[in-house]
Amino acid sequence: MGEQQYEIDLGNLMAFDPHHHFPSLPSSREELVKECLQKGTKLVQAVADALFNLPSSEDRDGPIVTLPPPTTRLPREKPLPKKTPPTKWELFAKKKGIVQRKKDKLVYDEQTGTWKRRHGYDRVNDDKDVPIIEAKLTDEPGEDPFAKRRAEKKQRVEKQEKHRLQNLKQAAKVGALPSHIQLAATALPITGTQAAPRKASKNELANVAGMAATSTASGGKFDRKLAGEKPPKHEGKYRKYLPVVEGSGMGSLEKQQTEKVLSKLISKNSHDILNVEKAVNMYNVKKDKKRRNQQGKSTSSTFGKLKPQKKPYKKTSSKGSPYKGKSK
Amino acid sequence: MSQIKTPQKGRVRRVIQKRAPKLVENGKKTLILHGTRTSDVLNAVLSEIYHLKKDDSVKYSRRNDNIRPFESGGETSLEYFSLKTDCSLFVFGSHTKKRPNNLVMGRTYDHHIYDLVELGVENFKSMKSFSYDRKLAPQIGSKPFIAFIGEGFESVEELKHLKEVLLDLFRGEVVSNLNIAGLDRVYVCMALSSNKVFFTHCALRLKKSGTVVPRMELVEVGPSMDLLVRRHRLPDESLRKETMKKAPELIQKKVKNVSQDAIQGKVGRIYIPDQQVGEKTLPNKAKGVKRERREAKMKVEAKRQKQDSTIPSDP
Secondary structure (H helix, E strand, O other): HHHHHHHEEEOEEEEEOOOOOOOOOOOOOHHHHHHHHHHHHHHHHHHHHHHOOOOOOOOOEEEEOOOOOOOOOOOOOOOOOOOOOOHHHHHHHHHOOOOOOOOEEEEEEEEOEEEEEEEOOOOOHHHHHHHHHHHOOOOOOOOOHHHHHHHHHHHHHHHHHHHHHHHHHHHHHHHHOOOEEEEEOOOOOOOOOOOOOOOOOOOHHHHHHHHHHHHOOOOOOOOOOOOOOOOOOOOOOOOOOOOOOOOOOHHHHHHHHHHHHHHHHHHHHOOOOHHHHHHHHHHHHHHHHHHHHHHHHHHHHHOOOOOHHHHHHHHHHHHHHHHHHHHO | OOOOEOOHHHHHHHHHHHHHHOOOOOOEEEEEEEEEOOHHHHHHHHHHHHHHHHHHEEEEEEEEEOOOOOOOOHHHHHHHHHHHOOOOOEEEEEEOOOOOOOEEEEEEEOEEEEEEEEEEEEEEOOOOOOOOOOOHHOOOOOOEEEEEOOHHHHHHHHHHHHHHHHHHHHOOOOOEEEEEOOOOOEEEEEEEOOOOEEEEEEEEEEEOOOOOOOEEEEEEEEEEEEEEEEEEOOOOOHHHHHHHHOOOOOOOOOOOOOEEEEOOEEEEEEOOOOOOOHHOOOOOOOOOOOHHHHHHHHHHHHHHHHHHHHHHHHH
């Protein structure tokens, strides 16, 4: 038994012996288990041979090897994530070549002379920390500069929120919304993996409403109409009934129509309904065969009397052939 | 503007983000369930499978009346549980007169049933019935060896399918770095006939062999059982294709002209166009090679030749 015979998947630590088969099943359970363990040991040894020869790095807990990726392909458990489309800012930054830099979390605050957080509580350059704003000449009297600043800040936040929503909507269109976000709050829980059901479109709703409206016995004729409800669209053709009475113009139309149908039907079978030549030929051949058979029978059974009687028939059949020529 | 709904708590958001589809996926979790009725044997089988996979499985202890994985409409609540627990493997045990000791193993894709294998359990031997040195007992969550023996796993379709499911169920998490000293368990599956498989779980004893590779010794620690394949359902071909898709981001492009050498390390090869040394003029021109002089010389020569040719033609 060479080790080449085993299929080894080092990434899964799996070995497979596709050549083993029992000539006859072991009679007792113990023997079976014993053989199984023996084979199993061989396979595990084969995997270990490959595994222990991989380059390893020593760790406190033991030697650590880098496993190759599994070769046996197994299915994913969830679909591949979709790529979120770039936000407007990202597009702009790319166009302008703006690269994001890492910023320190702590910034030196010159007002207080200490290191403070860049964002969040007790942050640097916080508007709240400024107790006095110097008046300028351009200031309108009666306006609170603090309130003005707060309002401006609020506006900026709202603007950013609007942009965020816009970007999320774009992502939702592609189906690449981050899993923890749900647009247009629904009663469904956020599951993290499954996309929220799509909103029904206006067309779909109209279709369903139309179906419901026409599904009464009268086809919705006597139902109370809702405000703004349109009559259901008639689908298909209207049948035209033409006057039966003959005349000129419209009167002849009905005749024309039926004639058209009739001629179509007739033209379908317009090929020779009866091929006289063929029919006669067939008839003759059949007769001939029949007679021959009977002749054979008669000779065997010595039915001599019928022989002369048959001959006149033959004559008639030979007469038939000139007739055939006539038909041509 | 309240059109965005996000989880109120950061913890919830983090949990949800963990469950989101990823390029490199987390290990598959297993859901273990009971059907309407389960026998003692099945109860033991389910709890011992849970014991083997304690680190990445969820076990439900209640009976489930409305789960019939093979029937249409019988998978609804199973798929719901799969979504709820974020499990994509399940082991479902049920015991009926028609199918005694029935074990349904299956996988889900996007929380919908992907494939199913129905197994009958026979000759079950519990972990408790094995006696061995307790020091050898495998650790929870250790990466197992898996051995499949028998040509049936290649030739018979049902067993081939079973092999894939068992591998998915027991292989544990896919890792890139592995501590060799921590290897301590082996699953052995042996095809006995075209529909019967002997499954057992062994501990591993590493013995010194004098070389780098230690000598392996298997000690059966259980559970062990015969699995009889009853029904199975393969995945839809188009679905299979979809699940086997590789992320284009993860496929490594072949790097041209760069190779690794054991001694030299990274070795690159670059293209140098033909230098055409002969045609290049030298920077330091000798007087005689200068262009003006060369041209003047050529002119003079041409003139002389003309004269030479005209003189004899005249007479």
